[in-house]
Amino acid sequence: MFNAIVSAETLQATLDSVGVLVDECKIHLEADGLEIRAVDPANVGMVDLSLSAEAFESYEADGGLIGVNLVRLQDIAGMADKDQLVHLELDEETRKLHISIEGLEYTLALIDPESIREEPDLPDLDLPANIVIEGRDINRAVTAADMVSDHIELGVDAADELFYVSAEGDTDDVHLELDTDDLIDLVAGPAASLFSLDYLKDMNKAIPSDAEVTMELGEEFPVKLHFDIAEGQGTVTYMLAPRIQSN
Amino acid sequence: MFNAIVSAETLQATLDSVGVLVDECKIHLEADGLEIRAVDPANVGMVDLSLSAEAFESYEADGGLIGVNLVRLQDIAGMADKDQLVHLELDEETRKLHISIEGLEYTLALIDPESIREEPDLPDLDLPANIVIEGRDINRAVTAADMVSDHIELGVDAADELFYVSAEGDTDDVHLELDTDDLIDLVAGPAASLFSLDYLKDMNKAIPSDAEVTMELGEEFPVKLHFDIAEGQGTVTYMLAPRIQSN
Amino acid sequence: MFNAIVSAETLQATLDSVGVLVDECKIHLEADGLEIRAVDPANVGMVDLSLSAEAFESYEADGGLIGVNLVRLQDIAGMADKDQLVHLELDEETRKLHISIEGLEYTLALIDPESIREEPDLPDLDLPANIVIEGRDINRAVTAADMVSDHIELGVDAADELFYVSAEGDTDDVHLELDTDDLIDLVAGPAASLFSLDYLKDMNKAIPSDAEVTMELGEEFPVKLHFDIAEGQGTVTYMLAPRIQSN
Incomplete structure (x- = not known):
């Protein structure tokens, strides 16, 4: 029923x-x-x-x-x-x-x-860094990174207490740093992972620009993005697997 | 001159x-x-x-x-x-x-x-049903029907005093019923005819959403749609031939 | 630095x-x-x-x-x-x-x-006609001319003190006349030249509709278009070579 x-x-x-x-x-x-x-x-x-x-x-x-x-x-x-x-x-x-x-x-x-494809189990990861960021900042980072590359690094500089986004293209680079003043909240911890921009662009489309997005990050670990819909009566969690760093 | x-x-x-x-x-x-x-x-x-x-x-x-x-x-x-x-x-x-x-x-x-192709004579049909409907309701019906099919049935249920629109797709169906409260006016009579959605979509483009459209309908007969333009100083009549019902 | x-x-x-x-x-x-x-x-x-x-x-x-x-x-x-x-x-x-x-x-x-391609020297031409026109009028002329032709004539009728734009297509023509009332300023002089519409369309894209554009014209000479950007703290000059009249 x-x-x-x-x-x-x-x-x-x-x-x-x-x-x-x-x-x-x-x-x-x-x-x-x-x-x-x-x-x-x-x-x-x-x-x-x-x-x-x-x-x-x-x-x-x-x-x-x-x-x-x-x-x-x-x-x-x-x-x-x-x-x-x-x-x-x-x-x-x-x-x-x-x-x-x-x-x-x-x-x-x-x-x-x-x-229909089987439903996934979103693993319960205990990730060391926790960033609370506005949807519009994710949008800016993803849009800019997309001009130069097809992948994007998300990380935390624990010493300087800042969250960073970085994309390296063949000739041009994009870098965004947000400190505790720019973010809604930050729990710093060792975190740096590389992700496919295609997926983040898709997820970004569904994130309202005024949403508070909680991001959980680790070192070469998946990222988790949480935000509310329906005025807090719905919640969405995205999880995105990392790409292997090719240094 | x-x-x-x-x-x-x-x-x-x-x-x-x-x-x-x-x-x-x-x-x-x-x-x-x-x-x-x-x-x-x-x-x-x-x-x-x-x-x-x-x-x-x-x-x-x-x-x-x-x-x-x-x-x-x-x-x-x-x-x-x-x-x-x-x-x-x-x-x-x-x-x-x-x-x-x-x-x-x-x-x-x-x-x-x-x-230029010869001008048609729009035949004077004495159709049994007469529906006066807002342009926006035609738009809703046509838009929805277009998702499931390429033809659409327009009809009147004389017993229940309502005008209906129906489209049947391979898996999905669309149905809209408008009674005398939803319509501007209704003269009920036996009416049910199938039409090509392509033509109705084209005609719909030219019908303002706030227009009062008078629709004349019969059983497997053409439909006539009348509405005013130029603040009542112009009139448009569309006539659309029915498709043969393939039951 | x-x-x-x-x-x-x-x-x-x-x-x-x-x-x-x-x-x-x-x-x-x-x-x-x-x-x-x-x-x-x-x-x-x-x-x-x-x-x-x-x-x-x-x-x-x-x-x-x-x-x-x-x-x-x-x-x-x-x-x-x-x-x-x-x-x-x-x-x-x-x-x-x-x-x-x-x-x-x-x-x-x-x-x-x-x-990068060598920079041009924009020649200092002493052109006989000088028209000051709103960007929106250039836009209207270019848009209309584009419907009928791929070139456009710009000229001045010195006797009648007016600036004209003319485009001749295979079947249809476009003509626009602006007199001293329609223009911001006009210094009449013998002027009539034919230009490629493709270039004017491109230049038009960068001209704000409320810009005051100063146009210098001659007979089968290049046209020069001047306008300000950045609230007068920047200036742009376009120069466009004429097409040979093929009468």
Whole structure:
């Protein structure tokens, strides 16, 4: 059983956060909210999303699992204005999702969850550095790095108490340093890892510029990025595997 | 003789209403206004447009007929700001149309009307259902239907007093029901016809979202769509032939 | 030595003025400001730009010469908001330009000035007609002419005291006349020359719509276009060679 009403804005933010990594996903319809975990085909980028029942105007579910075509669902949600309400109702028998937006009813055929790539387990890493940064600063760093390279180094200079971003191209370089004044918070620790810019660019698309993003970093370890959606009633965690440093 | 001054906004609305169906057309320069009738190359969609002399700042004509390249004329009108005035003057001798916009003069070579596809006669159908609907609701229905199919059913449920739109795709469906509360007016009657979405999408482009559109519908009959332009001093009628239901 | 701070808006206007003609250029870092001269590969369009030290928040230079990839530099400047400050500093040893925008540092490899096309000498022509015109009128004329032709005639009718623009296509023509009421100023004299529209379109892109543009014209002579950037603390001169009239 699944029957819920949610603002188009919240639904769009939810779908976009996952849609930057995968085209289809499983959605757990838990009693207390939605849960989505997905990994990209190359097993490099992962997402773990929770959207609490409180993020909805009304919400009823009892633990089902559905598979959806995210691209299609994003298109449907995108037809609504941000403040319109979207009604979602699962028809258990036909395995279709009824989506209605002010009288317009869309019947979406679901995908067999078995046919969707297995959900990842986001490992519980105890990473030494913890940076809290505004979404707009991630955007600046990623945009600039993208001009010169296809990978990017994220690190912490524990001595100088600063977070840095660095990208080295064939002729040009990009470097950004943010100290405790520029950051919302910093717990310094030994951290320096290289990442594929393609993935960070995709994740960056889903991060609002005014979001507070908590970044966990280590030395040649994955990075974790956490931020809230739906005014704090949803959380997104991205995890991105490091590239091997080729010094 | 033809010599007229009109706001760019009115000229643009006029040309766009016809330009969604054809690239060139004949324009009748009657004493009391302009008349345009045109049919698309496949003979499926037709338009009948009248623009009263009152829609112009000044208007003089005595019954001539010209052929124009609509695409070119739309480009010229599109250079003007909406509230700028466009002066149109026919040079009978050279068969050219002089178009001037605040000092800028464009001389447009006309097309021999004989070389343009013959004008259609929009048949006078006595259709049983009559729906008055906002342009924005047509837009919603067409946009949603386009996600799942390339044709769309328009119909009336006479018992429940409602107008419906329905599109069935291979896996997904779209359905919209509008009752007398949602519509501006409804005269219910037996009506259900299938149409090509491509044509409706084109017509929809020319329908302002705040327009009151009167739709005449029957059972496997053409649909007629009427709406006003130029603050009521122009009228547009589209007629679209039905597709054969393939049940 | 070169160390300067400038608003992103001023830097963008400077680079765009030159970038419409060439992809790389030499920049003279004079004590009293920047100087750039460049000519397009076909030797048809030239630009001469000066940006006074007063256009900068701070400026120190002692006469160096650098070669830059303009496209790359435009991209970097384009990342900044118009009112952000851009810090430029030359590293003489590595021949790199350090560009920093609110903590973000970009290291741009310079190009050997010897490898860049030689700078043109813009000849001192004593042209008989002088027109002062708003940028938006140049834009209107160029946009309209572009619909019908790939060249454009600029001229002055000395008897009627007016400036005209004319373009003749295979079937359609465009004509614009501006008299002393429409122009900011006019010194009439015998002038009529034909120009490639491609170049004028490029130059037009860099001319603000509210700029006062001084145009010098003769009979089958190059046209010169002057306008200010950086609130009068920079000047741009374009010169465009005429096409041979093919009457």
